[in-house]
Amino acid sequence: MRTVSEPRSDVSIGEAARVSGVKVPTIRYYEQIGLLPAPPRTEGNRRTYDAGDIARLTFIRHARDLGFEMDGIRTLLALQADPTQSCAAADSVARAHLAEVEQRIAALTALKAELERMIEGCRHGRLAECKVIEVLADHGKCTHDHH
Amino acid sequence: MRTVSEPRSDVSIGEAARVSGVKVPTIRYYEQIGLLPAPPRTEGNRRTYDAGDIARLTFIRHARDLGFEMDGIRTLLALQADPTQSCAAADSVARAHLAEVEQRIAALTALKAELERMIEGCRHGRLAECKVIEVLADHGKCTHDHH
DNA sequence: CTAGGACCTCTAGCGGCTAGAGGAGCAAGA
DNA sequence: TCTTGCTCCTCTAGCCGCTAGAGGTCCTAG
Numbered sequence: 001m002r003t004v005s006e007p008r009s010d011v012s013i014g015e016a017a018r019v020s021g022v023k024v025p026t027i028r029y030y031e032q033i034g035l036l037p038a039p040p041r042t043e044g045n046r047r048t049y050d051a052g053d054i055a056r057l058t059f060i061r062h063a064r065d066l067g068f069e070m071d072g073i074r075t076l077l078a079l080q081a082d083p084t085q086s087c088a089a090a091d092s093v094a095r096a097h098l099a100e101v102e103q104r105i106a107a108l109t110a111l112k113a114e115l116e117r118m119i120e121g122c123r124h125g126r127l128a129e130c131k132v133i134e135v136l137a138d139h140g141k142c143t144h145d146h147h
Numbered sequence: 148m149r150t151v152s153e154p155r156s157d158v159s160i161g162e163a164a165r166v167s168g169v170k171v172p173t174i175r176y177y178e179q180i181g182l183l184p185a186p187p188r189t190e191g192n193r194r195t196y197d198a199g200d201i202a203r204l205t206f207i208r209h210a211r212d213l214g215f216e217m218d219g220i221r222t223l224l225a226l227q228a229d230p231t232q233s234c235a236a237a238d239s240v241a242r243a244h245l246a247e248v249e250q251r252i253a254a255l256t257a258l259k260a261e262l263e264r265m266i267e268g269c270r271h272g273r274l275a276e277c278k279v280i281e282v283l284a285d286h287g288k289c290t291h292d293h294h
Numbered sequence: 295c296t297a298g299g300a301c302c303t304c305t306a307g308c309g310g311c312t313a314g315a316g317g318a319g320c321a322a323g324a
Numbered sequence: 325t326c327t328t329g330c331t332c333c334t335c336t337a338g339c340c341g342c343t344a345g346a347g348g349t350c351c352t353a354g
Contacts, residue, residue, distance in 0.1 A: 171332085191332085193331085193333080
């Protein structure tokens with residue numbers, strides 16, 4: 001990032017947080033773990049961010065929103081920094097994440113069915129015959145697939 | 148728990164772990180946070196678990212597998228201990244969890260669509276025009292709903 | 295010139311475990 | 325009997341991705 005032609009519009013960490021949607025302490029945390037380069041400081045020791053930093057933050061935030069893990073984001077950021085490379089690597093990160101997401105959807109869908117079954121069996125009864133408790137207590141009554 | 152009529156078949160923590168599917172350190176951790184009562188010990192200071200404890204552990208494990216949070220499990224365990232109560236409370240815990248699960252499924256499904264779109268746009272191209280990076284860098288190009 | 299914000303660093307905490315150190319007990323074979 | 329090797333014990337620290345708080349500095353508006 002940090003496109004040469006782009007104007008250097010230095011902003012405070014608070015402004016960067018507002019624009020990128022990443023909270024102030026989280027920005028500092030990202031700097032600490034090396035996800036974001038340490039920005040220049042003012043005379044008064046305040047961090048100043050330019051448009052490139054903000055783009056990077058927005059990128060990170062969006063990737064996090066999409067559920068990418070830090071490691072994946074690091075890879076994506078590295079790829080982003082080197083636009084001459086083939087996108088095969090970025091693709092494979094995204095594909096791996098997609099597979100994970102699909103698996104989670106499947107698991108949650110099975111879970112939903114089981115919860116509905118539990119709740120259905122529990123209508124207006126007394127706890128003695130409550131399916132919620134029963135299903136949880138006795139694994140055999142349950143169709144849920146364990147990971 | 149610890150039904151009076153049930154035979155007291157004391158087992159070691161390792162055996163309890165094997166039977167319940169909860170790992171040994173996790174059992175100790177549950178005891179520490181008060182989710183599981185401290186069991187009696189042998190002369191040699193080893194924990195001994197009876198059938199009731201194992202049922203409780205299995206219950207916890209199953210509820211965790213279903214994605215219930217510790218607080219919900221605590222409630223369910225309390226309800227299970229008092230079977231004279233109406234199941235309304237257990238029902239509402241399960242319902243709340245179901246709503247959450249449905250929400251997560253919806254979010255993940257949207258995410259899946261977006262990932263597929265990203266990957267689709269990325270086929271065999273060079274990174275310069277890679278949609279994965281683009282979509283992540285520019286929020287405007289993205290349909291994902293932020294939580 | 296002062297009040298109140300925004301910023302700084304540093305440390306500790308969250309949930310829900312997991313890993314490791316360093317030691318004691320216990321069962322079975324030589 | 326001794327020894328090997330397994331399980332168990334306690335205790336502390338670490339994992340992720342932040343978040344919260346203390347205690348201080350800087351900057352800006354009135």
